[in-house]
Amino acid sequence: MLEIGRLPSQRAAMALTDYLKSQGISTHIEHAAQGVIIYVLNERDAAQAKREFNNFIHNPMDGKYLQASWEVGDSKTQLDYGAPGLQLLSQLITGAGPVTLITLMACVAIYIVMLFVPETIFNALSFFGASSDSHWQIWRLFTPSLLHFSLLHIAFNMLWWWYLGGRIENALGSGRLLLLLIVAGTLPNMVQFFFSGPDFGGLSGVVYGLIGYSWVMSQWAPQRGLVLQPSLMGFMLLSLVLGFSGAMGDNIANSAHLAGLLAGLLQGWLDSRRKS
Template sequence: MNLVGRLNDPRIAQSFVDYMALKNVQCHIATQDQYFVIGVENNSDLDAARAEFEMFAENPSHARYRSASWERTDSSRVQFNYGSSGTPLLHQLWVQAGPVTLVILAVTLIIGLLSQIGLAQDLFSMLHFPAPFDQQVSQIWRLFTPAIMHFALAHLLFNLVWWWYLGGRIEREVGAGKLITLFLAGALLSNGLQGVVVGPNFLGLSGVVYALLGYVAVAHRRYPALALPPAYIGFMLVWLGLGFAGLLGSHIANFAHLGGLLVGAVQGFIDTRQKQS
């Protein structure tokens, strides 16, 4: 099989395969390590398939790709088996992430669990955003550590799932260094914006999660394997809008979400421009 490209999401890969089938180019999906690789059997189709994949990578959520699967009615339709029966859960967690993703996940989980057994106030006193800043300016870690604190289990689990899903993608495709950069910049700028605009009493990984979302939404043009189903991005943006509309309560760190989204999108834009230049 001649390699056309690779993606992290089998459903996005399937939409490309379906689209190419409408152009009478038969593609196949196979697994390779943690990726879903797309290939063609005929050498004569390779150049055309790669050219189409480059355009697909620019905007995999375009309507022409989403509708392709619905338009296919032939009985020979290529479909990939998404099932993972027989694969242990811990193995799936490992192969879909990386060391940095898992270390941050573990540290955040431990702090979250400690908060559930009576240590919440002690942890908050040690790790919260500087307040007042001029009295704690030497404790530089406080600019970052609100990101790893969660007092509510639902909040903790929601953020960790998104961190694992998005952070794992970025670490596997772009590298651990990029994920560390996004974590630090996302935590610093989201915490800073929330702290300056609203005040210091906030916590959670959500700002960093939005930084990862912003990066993936923009940088998939350079790294097609980062592409997400558009519904995922839409859900997170709607969630952001509901927060600013006040429909999620007053405890939501809306400016941390916004700051994280902006810093991730800017980093994604910079990386994409570097490829083009």
């Protein structure tokens, strides 16, 4: 067998391998720590398979992949995780990595505790100046990103964090996502404080960073296996514009969102130029 590439999810891998099967190319997939590895069984098919792999990551929504799945797809290849609850749990875990899951669980745990002792948690994790005992506590540059103030707030951020962070971590590794989390979870907080003061929180600056990063990598280095549909970038940009216009209310950390997006774009550009 010869590896032709890796994709971030089993669903994407099956779409490609069904198409390769329709072209007479036999494949095998294996789950790895970072995504799904695709192999061709016959090395003489490797060159064609690699071309098709590159075509797929540039345009994964091409109708020919869906058509191939209808024609040659085999439902028996789907993994059996047992009961529906276990299936959901397995999808949650396999769609992400340790950094994604630990951050998600930390945000949820902090939100739950904050329901009972809101002032204690806010005073402990908010930005400099939001509480009287915050001086010289360096973690406050980052920890406001872990604070959420409503169910809708945390649900929106955790959904995007799991989806985008999981794809980045599966495709590029935990170290890359951790760096993005630290940078896009710190610099936007500093910018937001400069423009609006210390009373803010949420992971949305990081989410905008992940969007920017994913879009640049998708455009400039699609061979890394990180694909982002342009419509998602358009949706987030529209949300950003609406936020600055005031249409989404006054309690929106618009400066953090913009700073997070710019940080993600910059990090994506730097990583897209790396050889590995």
